[in-house]
Amino acid sequence: MQRNMPPQEFLAQPFLILFCLLPMIGCGGPAQPPVPIDDSQPPDVVVFLVDTLRADWTGPGGFTKDTTPNLSSLAKQSVVFEQASSAAPWTLPSVVSLFTGKHMAEHNVVHDRLRMADATVTFPQILQEWGYQTVSFHRNPYAGGKWGLKRGFDQATLTKQQTNSSDLAEFFASITALPFLLYVHNTEPHDPHVVRKKFMSTFDPVPSEFLKEYGELVDVYRRSTREDYVSKKPLGTIDNTEIQEKWIRRLNRRREQVQNLYSVSVRDADDRLGNVIDALKQEGRWENTLFIMLADHGEELGDHGGWQHDQSAYEELIHVPLIVRFPKDEHAGQRISYPVSLVDVMPTILEAVNCPLEQPPMSGRSLLPLIRGEANFGAEMRVVSIRNNMKKYFKPYKEGRGDLNVVVRNGDLKAIFNVEPGTVELYNLRSDPGEARDLSKARSTEANELGQFAARRYAEMLKHSDHALAGDLNDQSAEVLKALEALGYLGGESAPPDAPK
Structure with a gap:
């Protein structure tokens, strides 16, 4: 990059653009030719997040069913981070970490009645200031403005359906x-x-009656x-342990069917x-695009006896796909097995586009040195994930693992x-990827060392944490509340019914 592009030259005016384009949308005229690409300019950046996607349920992650043919094709053109x-x-703190390069203990958005501090800087803000047009299409409200994540976007749309190519027509027209x-x-x-119906029989057919039953199961369990x-009571005030166990x-009796539905x-x-x-x-933008595909978290499917997400720090919940395709397929075909974290995405993007603007302090670090063979992240201790539960209560989990869990990789x-x-749990993920054998007693010295590091590092983060701002779901718009309800995040005012045995 030879110069810092001044924002006043390049900032998009999305509402003016869309207003001018309205008469042309849907008129059936000839398609506009792709915008010519200048290779000397910074690359376009696309971050495509698939909510609740486990790494081990994808082709690049070794899944036996062909669940992700497109992702597998993308992986061949990309760098695949295996760990x-x-x-x-869960979504909210994970996406805040993605956007800021900070862990939960640093940005402090630990539940959905808090939002990002005004001073917290996101990578969309930095790219916007540098001159990028910035647009967000998010189906999950937790990736939106109510929690500060509209910051840095010229346009941020809470969509009513999953974003598809046809939904991007107006966006491409404005580029x-x-x-x-x-x-x-x-x-x-x-x-x-x-x-969608065309996928319902991709693997084992999904009976319509099971869909209804499953909807009831997850709703009442949640x-x-x-x-x-x-x-708004302290966790444990209402003990639904017996109901949850039933x-x-x-759910365990329907595990194979639930897993098949997840695959579909x-x-x-x-x-x-x-x-x-x-x-x-088709728009002629692919060659000069930095395309990053990832997930915010995985999903418990009975692996350690649990279901849904946010209730543990095991691999089914925190091991996610991270696939980075560079412009012109640079670095294609690399598979990197060193442990990394989604806090590393922000600094990686900023270095990859050669952004000259000052970056805020963050725990994340660019993955480019690792890709170029200049660094080795595998020979050191590092916090990669944090669970700080303030929303869900299940007595066996509370008594066993507690609500605060810090994950360290070495x-x-x-x-x-x-x-x-x-307590410290210790697993060797190479020999035991399903975390079935806790080695903390057999290798107590290593377990203690990693546990002490986790405690020190977490304390350091708290000393420098942002002051998240108080909010309340009661203040959210009807549209946001409806979307949260559709994802099962709202409800529960009445006691859940008992379950048939």
Whole structure:
């Protein structure tokens, strides 16, 4: 990059542009030719997030079913990070970490009654200041303005459906020859799994009666975990443990069917990924695009006895795909096995586009030195994820692991420091990717060392944390509330019903 592009030259005026384009949209005229690309300009940036996608349910992650043909094709043109961790096991803190390069203990958005501090800087802000056109299409409200995540976007749209190529028509029509940042956040395969009919029989057929039953199962189970939070009572005031255990048993009996439904939902999500990539190619933007595909967290499917997300720090929840395709397929074909975290995405983007603007302090670090073979992240201890539960209560989890868990990686070793009980779980993910054998007693010296590091590092983060601002779901717009309800994040005011045995 030879010069700093002044913002006043390049900032988009999205509302004016869309107003001018309205008479032309849908008129059936000839398609506009692709905008010519100047290779000397910074690349376009697309961050495509698939909500609730486990790394081990994808082709690049080794899944046996063909759930992700488009992602597998993309991986061949990209750098695949085999050991990427989400910064948190649920959407809001994870996406804030993605946008800021900071862990939850630093940005302090630990639940959905808090939003980002005004002083917290996001990578869309930096790119916008540099001159990028910046647009967000998000199906999950937690990626939106109510929590500060509209910051840095010229246009941020809470969509009513999963973003597809056809939904980007207005966006592409507004693009000038200047670089853009596009953030897409789709919610499949998040439950309740609204899958298009053409994919419902991709693997084992999904009976319609099971869809109805599953909707009831996840709705009542979720409400039974959140009753304290919804009623603004301390966690554990209402103990629904017996009810939850009954519903967990019922989910366990349907485990194969639930996993099949999840697979179908992943296949549907992958199709939308492919459509967006095709649209970029048709617009002539693909060659000079930095395309990053990732997930905010995974999903518990009975692996450690749990369901849904936010209730543990095991791999089914924090091991996510991270696939980075550079312009002109640079670095294509690399597979990197060193542990990384989604807090690393922001500095990676800023270095990849050669952004000269000052960057704020963050825990994340650019992955470019790792890609170029100039660094080795595997030979050191590092916090990669944090769970700080303030929303759900299940007595066995509370007594066993507590509500605050700090995850440290050191090569193949993964330690989970359970802060409240003061315990450490230790796993070798190379030999035991399913975390079935806790090595903390057999390798107590390493477990203690990693646990002590987690405690020190977490304390350091707290000393420099941002002051998240108080908010309340009661203040949210009707549109946001409706979208949250559709994803199962609201409800629970009435006691959940007991389950049939």
